[in-house]
Amino acid sequence: MTTILDKIIAKKRETIENLYKRKEELKTRNQHLKKKSFVEKIKQADTLAIIAEFKRASPSKGDINIDKDPTEQAKMYELYGADAISVLTDTPFFKGTYEDLxxxxxxxxxxxxxxDFIIDKIQIDFAKHFGADLVLLIAAALDDETLDELYTYATKLGLEVLLEVHNEEELDRALKTDAQLIGVNNRNLKTFEVTLETTEKLARKIKESGRYMVSESGISTFEDIVKVTSCGANAILVGETFMKASDLESKMKEMKVAVKAEIK
Incomplete structure (x- = not known):
């Protein structure tokens, strides 16, 4: 049975063909931006780190906030205490662009x-040239050889990698790399069902490995924050909740809580 992830990856191959046609653009953008490390931010933080996401739409929710300006949203994210900003660059399913980045x-x-759903080095090249400090690699979308190849390529370019997993099998594969940032996606990318139990199930093994854990998807309330921090999350990635918030400042401050060291 074809899953949503299968459809996204199939479409992504068409996008990659177009990126190779646009390769000349890479020569004209500034590559000498000072690196900003999210790993260092987490190391120094005594509160939950927030990755605030600019996200216009998604396959599961449809349009979220289609007319939002990335410049204005980013300004507010920084003003209200975000530690990093995630920008969706997938166009067919999320209506994002590298220009947003x-x-x-x-x-x-x-x-x-x-x-993005990165499956080719050219996507990492575009991410870096348009200003990214980190890239997302999704274990479910990559075999072991490609995962290792793309991880190595990104880090050699000076980028940090958020390596995303959804289950224990994917986590075991991720832990074979040197990735310091392990993202736990509470949304199953094959069914798009969401449960915070995914973070709870994988937390102990991640923390015991000495990596930093980022809980992603399905986080919208203070109760959600308590749940993920109590099992050891160092950071959260939040998109839809922030993009829809009528009082963004209050919502972000609600989520900026002390990190709990113990794992229940």
């Missing part, structure tokens, strides 16, 4: 994550 880079002095 560039606008955010020009606006804020924070680490920026290029969030």
């Amino acid at each position: 560039a606008k955010v880079r020009e606006t804020v002095n924070l680490p920026i994550l290029c969030k």
Whole structure:
């Protein structure tokens, strides 16, 4: 049975063909931006780190906030205490672009994550050239050889990697790399069902490995924050909740809580 992830990856191969046609653009953008490390931010933080996401739409929710300006949203994210900003650059399913990434880079002095379904080195090249400090690699979308190849390529370019997993099998594969940032996606990318129990199930093994854990998806309330911090999350990635918030400042401050060291 074809899953949503299968459809996204199939479409992504068409996008990659277009990126190779646009390769000349890479020669004209500034590659000498000062690196901003999200790993260092987490190391020094005594509160839960927040990756605030600019996300116009998604396959599961449809349009979220289609007319939102990335520059204005990024300014607010930085003002209200975000530790990093994630920018969706997938166009067919999330209505994002590399130009959104560039606008955010020009606006804020924070680490920026290029969030996409990366399956080819050319996507990492575009992410770096448009201003990303981190890239997302999704274990479910990559075999072991490609995962290792893309991880190595990204880090050699000076990028940090958020390596995303959804289950224990994917986590075991991720822990074979040197990735310091392990993202636990509470959304199953094959069914798009969401449960915070995913973070709870995988937390202990991640923490025992000495990596930093980022809980992603399905986080919208203070109760959700308590749940993920109590099992050891160092950071959260939040998109839809922030993009829809009528009082963004209050919502972000609600989530900026002390990190709990113990794992229940």
